[in-house]
Amino acid sequence: MKKVKYSWIRTIRDHLEGLFLSGLIEGASTEKRCLDDLFMVALCGKLIGFPGLFNYYHLRLLPYCVKRLGPWKRRVLRERDIFDHIRD
């Protein structure tokens, strides 16, 4: 893998991004993930034990969701701990 060379300006920019914007970015990602998970449960809930509600759409949309199935299953089936909410 090609190693990216960082200039000091880029380093400072990244520091500032982490300092000021990471909270907003993380929050927006979490909101998006919640909606995405809801969509995936409705569409592919059968894969994690939910009764299938929309078989027709499930089959039609499955090819578009295949890439997301792995991370989604891992995320929703992961055992969660209350400490996961420490920064919520």
Next chain:
Amino acid sequence: MNSLWVLLWWVIIVVIGYWVYARWAAKNVFEINKDRATPAKMYMDGVDFMPANKNVLYGFQLNSIAGAAPIIGPIVAIQWGWVPALLWLGLGVFFIGWLHDFSSAMVSIRNDGDTFGALGYKLISPRARKILLTFIYFYLLLVATAFGHIITAGVSGNPALPFPLLVVIGVAFLVGHMIYKARVNIITTTIIAIVLIFFSIWLGTVWTMKFSYTTILICVLIFGYFSSILPVWRFIQPYNYSSVYVVYFGIIAGVIGIIIGHKPMTLPAFTSWSIGMGPLWPLLFVTIACGAISGWHSLVSSTATSRQLESELDARPVTAGAMFAEFTISIIAVIVCATAFADSAAYVAKVSNPVGIFVGGLGGAITSLGLPMSYTGALAGMMIIILALTVLNLVFRFMKVASAEVLGDAWSVAKNPHVATIVALVIAFVLIKTGTWLYVWVLFGGANQLMASFALLLVTLFLVQKAKNYKIAIYPMFFMYATTVSALFYTSFFKLIPAAFAGKKVFGNLFAAAVAILLIILALILAYDGWKAFRKFRAGAAEEAPAEAEKAPA
């Protein structure tokens, strides 16, 4: 002595601590390996587990750990003199602080990004998770009480602060609406927010407002209620985002002001081994919590940062680097406080209102840039109030979740977010109104440092289990455990209970003592379980332990 000499102490600690000791420990004890896959890579899900650039992650870590405590702690601890405060800050961060943050992240990384609850369950005992949770609930109650008073005393004591504070809260709602609803460009939103906030700080110096302590306290708790109930995007995130500019402007201006002004340290270098609060050991070591070592950092390192590190090599710059940056903030706090007063009598008279001290200290330092004292004082006051409110935002939210988790099964009403939040607010209100702040601050510091010793216990067990040099963690753990339990014991039995029996703030002092005793009991149970686990791992039973083995290199 000129304050610039203090910066020499800072340079020595940072250079040897970060570039020599931390590098040695990362390489030889934790055996960091750039080829070993991190949880962020193995379980990437786009949000929680997500490899991030180390520079971005460093900013994120610093933002998560740096609150008001690294400023307030040194301000209060200078009662023993600024030399003991500087020594503990430097030696604490050198031998314990960075190690605690770094090793918490490393243990989590080597255990698939597990949080402390899961790690306690696996490494200590099944009941450790519940004990940790109960401990954290009362720890957060002490945080809410300590910071609730700081905000209330600061705002009610300074007529320049209520107006800009109202504007900051209003701007938070505005920024949330502009970003998430109106979809306005982030740069435009940021410029509008910054202009409004800095203008309001100036306007506050002209348009002063005076409210009583109780009125401000009720307003602060209403603020806590809304920050706990409203969606994160509606208030907390925009608040943190828009207000952080004031904080970092204040820090940068303060550093420049200190260097330009290079005032002499006017407060005494050392006062006495024992002052009104108690003896130097153990109390100084818990009064200065963050800046030297803080248990909160281990929660951040193990729940968020460990899941975003792209490579194990990044763990040291991100976690230890952020810890040394927080140490820097504490050093600034020591300098601005020790140079702000002509004599210690003026300082001691104000010690129960640290915001007042900080306003004089940092405000005075920033005047070196040519700004008027009325404005710089208000700016410094807003900086510390904003930091304290940021902490309060998180505290009530997490107390709500924790009470639902602990009591929810037996008592379903505890799962109601409004009920859980109001219960937490009422307890905090009672403790703030009836307690003695200086002792509550010591209890908060004690609980915070005790949390750090639990984290070091987990690190020790992890190192023993993997047959690595655990002495690097066990000695700091013993020191922190003995110090914090002694501080909690001393404050409850030699200060709070006698004060209550003498008729001073009876309910609040007894309540605070009861919380301290509960924390001590929980600590003893955890120490007993930890000792059993330690013996089991050391006896070579590691392979029978339920903990998973390290992941093989990818």
